[in-house]
Every structure is written in structure tokens, then in C-alpha cells.
Amino acid sequence: MTFDWMKIPYALLTLFIVFNFGLLLTAFIAKIGARAGRRHGIPIWQNYIDLIKNYGQRSSITHGVMFYLGPVFRLTGGVGLLLFVPTIYGSEMFSNLSFAGDLILALYFVFFGTLGMALGAGESGHPHAAIGITRGLAQVTAAELPLALAVFAVALQYQTLSVTEIVAAQQGGMMNWTMFTNPLAVAAAMLAFLGSMMRPPFDVVLAPQEIPIGPPTEYHSAYLALMQTNRAIFPIAKIVIYMNLFFGGATSWPEFAVKVFLIYLFSAFVGVCFPRFRVEQSIRWFLIWAVPLGVLSILWV
Amino acid sequence: MSSLINGMTLVLCVTMIGAALVAIRDKRLPIAILASGLVSLIASILFLVLAAPDVAMTEAAIGSGLTTFLFFFVLARVRGGEQDGADHD
Amino acid sequence: MMTSLAHWAMAAGFVLILIGFYGALTNRNLLRMIVAFCIADTGVNIVLVAVGHMRGRTAPILDSAVPVADAVSRIIDPVPQALVLTAIVIGLGVTAMMLAYALKLYEKKRTLDIAKFTELKW
């Protein structure tokens, strides 16, 4: 096998597009959320300002090696996830580095950043960080389950684990989308999606409030900037997977933008409507509402 | 002759059983021991009737004689213990 | 074929055995138990002899009255009687041993009640 070196600049291009799209999209969504709460909200370019500020901050300390590496792990996880999945269907240019592995790789690579982040936050020695991690990990075990079930149902349905092939199978009209061919799986996955977006009612992990708690408690300056970068890329990467699996993928960037926005909006919509769950509540919620859907979807295939 | 012997045997047997009952039921230990000796003695007569003279001799000497002697020998050394276990307390 | 004589003796022997057993099981006094066993022993001996007894034969002693040649058919089977002799001697040994035990046990605990010697159990 010979490696096509052109894949690298193409991948970087994808990364660049998604990064900017992510920055704008998250700000936009935040603004929608604020408006729903009758507040003015942040300007659309706020994320850029934050990033530049943080990258430029001078006070930089470290609590140790893992603390230092935590954000690197985190961002590697985000970037890797994005690049292991083809972004635009049918485009050689934006199929990224998906030759390295299939759907399973993407699903498991999600944890790469989570784990690294958890380790880094752990070394900061701040109990709030540790508490945030236990909450996050505890919640993710339940939240990932319906997704895993849904993914598996889809894989069974299309008899493949290759993302490209799954998207290919959904071409030719909306009615071919998994959303319509396997609605149960999609429903389960979308509930799981809520859990993974760190938005209400499942945002107890970060628990945004006056005193910051959660894994990033001790992070600041460039560390925080790295994590903010990830916050722009990672959700988009995840949504790309959803889009590819359930919503027919995207054949062009505009289609991509619309679909990603709508999927994102779904979590924002739920977020502004519901209050926050405690961890054990959210675990029960996933097990009671989302998991049965996933189970049904698998049995139904 | 045969009926006489039979009758005598019967009497012997009945007496022997009676003695045996006395031996296990009588409250007084010396009486019990003596009764037991009597059982042996009658048994030895029975042996004679049953044409076993040598057994009869041995039984008379050992069963009723020596054993009874041994009992009294021991009895003399356990004064105070004769009535132990008599009442079901 | 046994005589009725032997039958009675045997019956009496079994009754003695039962009386002996009964006595041994109901009397808690060691000496009384030993007495009871003696009676049972006697009963066993009587049964033994009675079983060996056969009608119309003489004692198993070879003398002028019983020529050696006829011995097998004329005398009573000597084997049971030999057994009884052995049994009587063994019985004496056992009785003596039990009496010795009773004596020692009495010296040790000043009682002859079997129910008092239950330190070893379970």
C-alpha cells in the first residue's frame, strides 16, 4: 500500500473548515439559548476572542506531566475523531484519513480524549476536577449505551462497519435515511446524543456556575485554549458521525452545514427546555428511556 | 424320664428368668449381684441337662463363683456409689 | 432336629439376652449395667449350648462308652461347647475389665452414674 500524501493537506483543510464552523456554530447556538432565556447572549465572534485571549495569556503554570498532557490528549481525541470519519460523502478530498479504520475506531476513539482529559484534570489535585470526572464517567457509561446499541443496529441493518458504505446505502432520497428505515435506532441514538453534548439536562459534569467546577477547574491560558479548540471541533466531529449514520451523510459542505446545525440545535432545544439532572437521575433516565429503544432497534433489525 | 427332665428344665428356665429380672430390677445392688450369680448357677444346671458337663463346670466356677466374687470385691470399694443413677434426677 | 428341651433352653437364653440388654439400657449405675451384661452373656452361652445340643446323644467325651469309631454319630457336636468354654473365659475377662473400669471411674469421679461421664461428646 502506498500512502497518498495529498491526504494530509486535504485533511488539514477539513480541519480548518470544521474548526471555524464549530467556533461560529457553538456561539450561534449559545446565542439561541440566551435568546430563549430572554437574554442578549454573546456576540457571534466571542469564541475567537476567548481563544486568542487564552492563547495569549502569560501566566502559565503546570501541576505536572499529566496535567500538561491532558489538553493535548483531549484535542488529539477531537481532531482524530474528525479525521477518522469521512466528512463529505463521495468526496475523495474530504474522506480524510478514514482508511485507518471503520466505525468502531471512531466510537472508541471518542474515549481517547476523555481519558486523557480525565488524567490531566486529575493531576491538578483539585477535588472539583475529580468530582467532575466521576460524574462525567458515570454518566457516559449510561449515555453511550443507547448509542452503541443504535450503532450496532445500523451496522446490522447495512451489514457493514464502514462509515462510507453506511452512507452509501442511504443515498437516493430522504426515505433511504436510517432515520426512516430504522427510526427506533435513531431515536435511541438521539437521546444518547443529548447525554454526550454536555448541555442541560446532562451538564452536571461541567456544572457551569459562578465558581467553575468540573474537569477543567484548574485549567487556564493555553491549556484552556486547547480545550476550547476541542470544544469547537469535537461536537462537530461527533455530529458528523450521527449525520453519516442516521441522516444520510452530506454530499456537499452546505448540506453538511445545515444538517450539523439542525442536529446540534436538537440538543440546544432540549437544553433550554429542561432543568439539570443529577448523575444518578440521568443514569436512570438513560436506562429507562433510551436503552429500551436501542434494544428494540436491535431486535427489530 | 424325658417328661421329668422336660418339666425340670421348664422350672429351671422360669426360675432363671425370674432371677434375671430380680438382678436387673432390684434396688439393692448386693441382691442384684447374688441374683445374677443365681442365674449363672441355674444356667450351669441347664448345661448339665443339655449334656455339656464341662461347660456346666466352667460356668459354675467362673460365671457364678468368680464373677460374683469379683462383683463383691469391687462393691466393697465403691461404698456410696451403689445407688448412683438409680433415680432419674 | 433339636429337642423341645433345647428349644426351651434356647428360648430362655434369648429371654436372658433380652433381659440383659434391657437392664443394660435402663440402669444407669455402672455396676448394674455390668450385672445386666453378665446375664446377657449367660443367655448367649445357653443359646450356644442349646444350638449344639442334639437329641439322644451323649456328652462329647470319648471314653469307653463311646468308641472312637462311632464318635461322629453318637456324641453331641463338640464344637459349640468348645466355643462356649472360650466364650465364658472371654466373658470373664470382659466382665473383670469392666469392673476394673467401674472401680477406676468411681475413684476418679466418686460416682457410678453413667450419665455423669459425658465430658467427651459431640
Add this chain to the structure above:
Amino acid sequence: MVSPLYIIAVALVAAFLLGLLKEERRGLAYSVTLVTLALMSWISANWLWLFISTDAVPVEIYTAGTAPPFAINLRMGLVEAALTLLINLTGLISGLAMKDSLLRQGRRAMAVWLVAVMALSGIVLTRDMFNMFVFFELAVIATAGLVLISEHIRNDGLTLAAGFKYMITSQFISTFLLIGIIFAYHATGTLNIDGMANTSLVLLNGGSIAFFLMFIAIIAELKPFPANGWALDIYESADPAFSALFSAATGAAALYAADKLLLIGGAEWLPIATGIGIVTFVAANLLALPQTHDRRLLGYSSIAQTGLILVVLGQRDILGEHTLFIAGGLLLSHAVAKAGLFWLSGLVAGRELNAWAALRSHPLLVFAFVTFICMLTGLPPFPGFYAKWELIHLLAGEGRIALLGLILFSALIEAGYLFRWFGYVMKRESPAEPVDTAPHKTAAVLVAVIAAWGLSFLWGELAGALFGRGNILLALPLLFALSFLLLDPLPAWLKNTLAIAGMVAWFYLTYTEYDPLRMIFAAIFLIGGALTLLASYHAHGKRIGFYPSAMLMYAGLAMLIRATSTFDFFVAWELLTVGSYFLILRGKHSEPHALSYILFSLGGAFMILAGFALAAQGAPHFSLASLQELAQPLAPWVFLLLAIGFMTKTAAIGLHIWLPGAHAEAETDVSPMVSGILLKAGLYGLIMLLLTMGRQNFYGVDLVNAMLWIGAITALIGNLLAIFQEDAKRLLAYSSIGQMGYAMFGLALMNHLGWLMALMFVINHYVYKSMLFLAVGGVAKRTGTREMYRMGGLITLMPLSFIATLIGIIAVSGVPPLSGFGGRWIFYNAILTSEARLPMIILFLAGPIAFLYLFRLIYTIFLGQLKDEFRRVKEAPFWIILPQMIYVAILLVVAVVPGLVLRHVDAYLDQFFPNGGLSWDGMIITSDFGYWNPIAIMIIVGVIFMTLFSWLLFVNRRAQKVKQFNIVFSAERPFRPETTHFAWNFFAPYRKALGFLTLPLVTLFWSTMTDFLHTAGDLTRRFYTGNGQTYAYHLLGFVIIVYLFGMGIQP
């Protein structure tokens, strides 16, 4: 040849001569006694040699010069020679052991001793019923006399009371016997045993009652349950050397007498003997459970063993010509071990089982103790093992399953109290009184040890001659392991080197024999084992007992993969079980856990034994490969038994409760051995089973499907329990349970990729679990605790341990790019073709839970706040770190080129599952559904990571390390790490949500079971009131019950 009559004559003459000696010449009298006993033994030995070396026929000795029925005759044959030798030797050695006591009691006691031994020999030799009665009475009188004479030594009256109870019972017995004899004589006209047998006594008028009376009298001498209270009191109170004779010799003689009686009784009485035997075996073992008095416990065990041998005698209709081999093996095992234990009890001052902890300071005596209990339990290579194997096989062949089950159940209880006792010896506080190491007493014990091993060899040879089995003691790995017993005085590092060299050499010698599947296991067992042993270099001193145990386990493992017949397989299985038990027991607080380990393991082993026996259907030789030829209705049962047996070892849910304690409490370098390596033996067994038997349908249940469910639930519960552990090693142990569940699930998928996944788990689990156990063990060694919340912040102090743990948890969790991901990827591909979707869902739930405990492991130990008391902690010792670093290297290599190993296995699996394999196209691994390129993943992740890392280094170039408390917490700088380290009850919300799944139902079930057995034993034993009269009632009750049963089955 010296006439066997001299055995009796010599004893009588000597006893008479002793009476003539002056009371003061005790030394001389003692010498005369010993010489006489030696002479008696020599005569027996001579005869034994004659019968072994030539095909001589048994010799009849006519006492009065005429043949029976006119005179008494004795017989000397192989059995008689062996038994009289056993009796006389026991007499001799017991005489030696009770030297002090005999010298103090004087010549009378010695004379009585001689008479007792003589009488027992007489019981064995005589062929005359009345003569047997006389010998029995002699034995009774001699026994009672000995007790009476020895009274002044103990002077507590207990022995006396026991002796009197014995006399009461024997009065009843002798009455029955005499009446029985006279009527039998009346019916047959002979007193000769063979004569009675020839005239078919039981068929004559009144003959069956006569026989019954004789039979019940002899049986009563065997101390059957429940008519045995008197015997227990004797065992408890008598001099141990006497008890040795009472147990070994009296038991042997009475058993042989029963055997002769059964000759007369014919086939109708065999079931009665069996019934009495099995009831006694089960009840005595049950009653032994609550015992705390050592000698009484041994008494119960003696009674139980006698019951078992009676079962064998009662089963002679199906055992046929093998009865001798089986009964002999059991009897000799029992006699030697029990005599040895009684002699050993003479060395120990206290009478509580705990007091035996005093033995611990004498390795030789501990070895003796181990030898005896293993011999009693019937473990290889002892004769009882061969006997048990044949017995169970023949029973299964004839379909006597209930009996088989009862025997195994009771044997398990017996193993339970014996190994519990061994645990006391090794772990309980040593009492103040030291062990009495008088040479003559120790010598007695050592003679028994030598006899034990000698008999083992002999029985191995016999098994070879009779059944064509190999002599276990000649197996090279076992010999190698046993040789470490002799090497034990050497320093540990030298033994370690030898052990490693031996294992590698064995691998080198045998590696050509393994197919790729076995090669994986061979590599893990041998090379992996050697690698783990590197960690053992850290130990100083001699480490007595470690190497024999460890090498025994490895020997078992090495033999397991080479086994082709069920016999070899089972031998290896038992060896590795016992070896690992000793290893586990070495841990500081591992006593209860080691016990539950050995009990579950032996229970599982018995299942396997029963399965093999059922499968063989009486065939003397059964190869593992023949399992696939089994058909309904047998096959599912065999499958079920074997599967449960193997799942015990892999700690499947329900059978898992032994694992956490056993693995957690083991020593630092033992945990990886028993977790990383030993667990694979169970998987190997399952693989062997599934390869040969495949799917089995059991009353409509697909057993493989059931296994799938069990695997999934095991994975879930194992993982779930792991997250709530505070103890790091327990956490890892529960994680192992979960991992084994995954592997089982993979196997039960019964497709190509499922198996590949299972094998990948086999390899991976070995590597990362060994590594993690070593890392955690090293930390625990330095910090002195395994409680994770006490640690924290150790990353800077123990960086290498941290790296190993980090790599380990990434690998376990299956996060790319490390090798765990390969397992997950294969897993997903495997289940795509499977129909079993529901258990799969459980497995999905189990997957992410692993993150919880893994993060907890690394965070609470290495991250967070460093505690004051650990500020000076150093990195773990070099030898513990070294293997970890090797494992890290292995993990990285396997991550990049998994094909190195998997390719061969994948190709190999094609012959079993031709479809659905992987294709290995250059760097890319492709399945029917997806693809995976490990090298590309590694490079991509590496490049992204390094780029971002450089970027951060660039922007944060002035970052400086701050002090530990440079954080703001509740508007304060914290100053106490204890309150700041968030670690205890780490996943409290999770417990709130899913804690109900972790209710210890299984533990509750098993503890209720054991409590029930204990309580049953405890309540039952209350009816041994200690009252001699009550015992007499028991006897009569027993007689009546047996009579009713006996007459009930007569035609």
C-alpha cells in the same frame, strides 16, 4: 518362608516373656517389644515381597494339621501380607512414637500392646469365624486394657470413660457375633468362612438372620454412623500413637473382616454395605465440619474414610477385579495419612486446631502435614487419587450416579475441613508452646511421609500395569517441581534462576508439539510464567515453600496443554489447582480466601471428574478428542459438568466469589501468576470443550447459548463490582472476572471472530493484568496499604509504575491505539454474525463501565493529592518494575503489529470455523464488515498528538511546576491532602443508580449453603451426648434399621 503363624506366636511369646521380666528393666522390655514388632513386620514384609515378586498363590496354614472344618486355618495372600505389614508396622512405629508413655507404664502395657497388634493381624489372617471372634475380643480387651493402664499418665478420667463406652458397645457386638456364629454354624456345619460362603449360608433356612447378626457385628466394628460415638471418644482422648493404631490398623483389620463377611453374604448384601458406607462417609464428614478438637476431627475423618472403603467393598459387583486396587489405594492412603496425622498430633501441644500453627516453624513438619491432607483428599500423585479416578469411572460407567454424586460431595466437605485446618497451620497465631521434636516422635511422622510418597509411586506403577496410565510421579514437570522441595534451603534468587531456566527449557523442548492454539497457552504458561518470575527476584532470603508451590502450579499448567487423555488432563488440573492454592495461601491475610479458592476449585474439579467419568462410560482409556463422539443423551450432561468445572476456574458469575479475595490477598508477584496466567487454564479447558463437543442441547436449552449469557452477565457484574472497590488489588481482581466474562462470551459465540477475540483476550489479559498487578503490588509494597484512597499523587515518586499503569489502563479499556482496541474491534465484528443479541446488549453496558474503575485506579493512586506519610516513598523495586517495562514493550508491539500472533491463530481457526476469518492485506486487517489499520492509527494519533504537544510546548514554554497546594478550593488554599484528595467512595452517584446490581446475592447464597452445612453438622452431632448408654441405643437403632433394610431387599 517363615510361617505367618509366627506373627501371632512371636507376639504371644514376647508378651509372655515381658511378664517374666522385672518391672525395673523397662528399657529391656521396651527393646523386646520393638524387636518383636519389627520381627512381625519383617515376616509380613517377606510374604508381601513374595507375592509381589512372584505369582505365588495364597498359602493356607492349618493350625492343627488338618483342613477345615476340623481345625482353624489361616490364609496368607497378597492382601493379608499387605494388611498385616500395615498393622505390624503401624504397631511398631506407634510403639516408637509412644516410647515415653510405654516406658512409664511398664511391661504390662507393652505386653498388651503386642497382644493388640497380634490380635489385629489375627483378624486379617484367620479364615475361621469363631477365631475371628476371639481375635476381635482380644483386640477389645487389649484396647481397653491399654486405656486402663495408660490412665495414670493423663489422669483426667476422660480416657477411662471412653474406654468404658467402648466396652459397653463391644458387649453388644460380641453378643450379636456369637449368636450369629452359632446359628451360621448350625446351618452350615462349619465355622470356616470359605465353607460358609460355599454353602451359601444366606440361602439356608435361618441362614440370612445368622449372617445378618455376624455382618452387623463386624460392621459395627467399623464405627458406622450413627453407632460410633464411643469410637470418637476414644479418638479424642487416647494417646495419639494409640489412636494411630486404632485408626489405621484396627480400621484395616475390621474392613478386611467385613470383606470376608461379604464373601459369605453374597451379592444381596453388597447394597447394604454400600448404603452403610455412604451414609457414614457423608455423615461423618458433615459432623467433622464444626469440630475444633484436632483428634476428634481426625476421628471423624477416620470414620468417614472407613465408610468410603466400605462403599468400595459394597460396589465390588461392578468394580470386579479392580476392587483391590481401589480399596487398597483408599485404605493405604487413609491408613498412612491418618496414622501420620495422629503421630503429628503427638508433637503439638494444644488440642485446638489453631494450636497446630506451631508446626509452621518446622518446614519439614508442614510438608508432612501437607502430604497427609493431600493424600486424604485424594489429590495426585497419591494412591487415593488413582483409586478415586477408577472408582468414579466405574460408577459412572454403570450409571450409579447418585452414589457418585454423594461420594464427591462428601469428599468436598472433607477437603473443606482439612484445608481449612491447613490454613490455620499456615496463618493462625503460633501458640506459645513449641512443637515437641523428640526424635522418636518426629521419626514416626517422617516414616509416614516416606511411606506416603513410596505408595504413590507404587500405585502409579500399578495403575500403569493395570490400566496403562502413566505414573504421575514420573512426569518431568512434576519431578522438576518436586525437586524444589529439596532445593528449598537454597537462596531465593538461585531457585528463581533455576525455575526460570527450567520453564524456558521445557518450552524449548516441547515447542514443536504445539499447534498455534496451544502455542498461545504454552507461551503464556511457560514464557509468560518465566517473565512473571522475574519479579520474584525482589524477594530476599530463602522464601521457603514458594518455589515448590509455584512450580507445582506451572507443572500442572505445562502438563495441561500436553494432555491428550482425560486422565492426564485431570491430573494436570489437580496439580495446578493445588499448587496455586499453596501460592495463594502465602498471602498475609489470605487464609479464608485461599480456602474458598480451593473449595471452589476442587468442587469444579469434581465436576470435571464426573464429566470425564460419564463420558468414558467405563472405558479404561479415554482421549480428549473422543469427547466429540459422544451422543445424546449423555453428551449434554458431560458438557454441562465440564463447562461448570471450567467456569469455576474462570470465575464465571455465581462461581466467582473466591476470586477477589484470592487474587487480592496474594503476594505481589503471586497475583499476576494466579490472575494473568492461571485463569487461562479455565479458558483452555473451555476451548478444549467447545472444540470437541460444540453445541449441546440440554432439555431444549442450547448450552453454548447459556454460556453466552453467563459470559455477558459475568462481564457486567465483574466490571460493576470493580468500580466500587477501595482496595486496588480487589479492583483488579473483579476486573479479571469481567475480562474472563468477555473471553467466555467470545468463545460461546462459536464463530471465527469470537474465538479470535477470546484468544486475543487471553493474550492481552495476561499482559496487562500481570502488569497492573505488578504495578499496584509495587505501590502497595512501598506504601504499605492497598486502600487507594490512602494513596494519591504518587506519579512523581513512582513514575515508572505510573507509566505501566497508564499503558495498562489504556490497553484494558480498548481505547485506540493500544492493543485492547483490537479486541474490541474483533468483538464487534464477531457479534455482527451472531444471533444472540440480548446478551450482547449486556456486554455493551459492561464496556464503558471499565473506564470507571480504570480511571479510579490510576487517579486515586497516582494523581490527586500526595499524602504526608508518603512523601519519601521510592519507586518500586527494580525487579518488580522490570517485567512491567517488558510488558509495556510487548503491549506496544502487539498494538502496532497484532498480526504477529493473531495471523497464525486466525489461519489455524479456519479449520474449525472456515467462514468469517480476517484477511491480512499488508497493514490492513479486513473482516467481512469492516477494516482496521493498526499502524496507520498509531502514526496518525502519534502525529496529531506530537503536533499539538509541540504547539502547547511552544505557547506554554514558560510553564513552571507549582507546589502541591497551588489550587483554590472553597476560596481557601487547602493544606490537608487527606481532605482534598477526592477518592473514597469515588463513584457514589453510580452506586445510587445501579448499586442494586451489586447486592452480594451470590455470596449470600454460598454463605447460606456453608452455614447450612455447618449448622446441620452442629445440630446432628448433638445426639452424641457422651452417655455410653445413649451410644448403645444408637447401636441398637442402627442394627434395627439395617435389619429392616436388609430384610426388605432379600427375595
